[in-house]
Amino acid sequence: MPGRRRNRKSRNWADRHLGDQYVRKAQQSGYRARSVYKLIDIDRKYNLIRPDSRIIDLGSSPGGWSQYASSRISARNRITCVDRLPMPPLEKTLFIQGDFTDPETRRQARDSSPNGWFDLVLSDMAPNITGIRPADQANAEELQYAILEFCRIALRPGGRLLTKYFEGENAHVFRKRFQGHFDQIRVIKPDASRPESREVYLLGGGFKPMDSGGIH
Numbered sequence: 001m002p003g004r005r006r007n008r009k010s011r012n013w014a015d016r017h018l019g020d021q022y023v024r025k026a027q028q029s030g031y032r033a034r035s036v037y038k039l040i041d042i043d044r045k046y047n048l049i050r051p052d053s054r055i056i057d058l059g060s061s062p063g064g065w066s067q068y069a070s071s072r073i074s075a076r077n078r079i080t081c082v083d084r085l086p087m088p089p090l091e092k093t094l095f096i097q098g099d100f101t102d103p104e105t106r107r108q109a110r111d112s113s114p115n116g117w118f119d120l121v122l123s124d125m126a127p128n129i130t131g132i133r134p135a136d137q138a139n140a141e142e143l144q145y146a147i148l149e150f151c152r153i154a155l156r157p158g159g160r161l162l163t164k165y166f167e168g169e170n171a172h173v174f175r176k177r178f179q180g181h182f183d184q185i186r187v188i189k190p191d192a193s194r195p196e197s198r199e200v201y202l203l204g205g206g207f208k209p210m211d212s213g214g215i216h
């Protein structure tokens with residue numbers, strides 16, 4: 001019975017989740033999400049967050065990445081956080097609730113930086129999976145388009161982007177799209193990313209806003 005299968009599947013997920021070392025670690029350390037350890041791992045290796053970096057965290061809720069990033073910035077600095085879901089308040093952050101595929105949300109996000117620029121764009125956003133392949137593909141593309149559009153209007157030349165994507169049949173198209181806009185691209189699978197998940201992170205450095213290739 002599909003209902004029973006679903007119940008078994010969600011019980012398996014719950015068992016795995018509760019037995020997961022990163023879930024326990026996050027609970028003990030007061031982090032809101034286990035995903036924080038992916039950002040910590042990448043930050044330690046690639047020195048992403050500096051005290052005066054202007055940072056935007058896309059898909060920030062419930063706030064694990066923002067908790068860590070805000071602990072690394074100076075007292076006078078602020079992180080912009082964006083999510084379509086609410087996020088409980090956090091010191092040194094400014095939260096915008098909205099859908100990032102909406103240009104109005106992107107405009108608000110850009111205007112939240114005092115000089116209109118960010119040094120670092122972080123995105124842990126993932127589209128809702130419907131199971132219908134063309135729809136899932138279209139949703140993933142829409143998010144990628146929104147992130148690149150935002151970089152074009154708000155990431156400073158030379159700035160960095162860390163964004164999640166999923167390895168699969170169209171991953172090479174995704175990487176190619178971002179390659180034209182950055183001097184260096186790395187694909188990273190952080191230790192805390194579940195080995196069975198196809199998720200990886202793309203780290204782009206040396207942003208080139210005036211690339212003539214456009215968004216393909």
Ligand SMILES: C[S@@+](CC[C@H](N)C(=O)[O-])C[C@H]1O[C@@H](n2cnc3c(N)ncnc32)[C@H](O)[C@@H]1O
Pocket residue numbers: 032033035036058059060061062063064065066082083084085098099100101124125126127128143
């Ligand atoms: C994996 S969670 C992020 C976890 C977060 N990094 C943390 O450490 O707490 C992904 C988030 O992306 C958000 N999201 C997905 N698509 C979005 C969109 N189009 N606009 C805004 N937020 C979106 C979801 O609401 C969800 O909260």
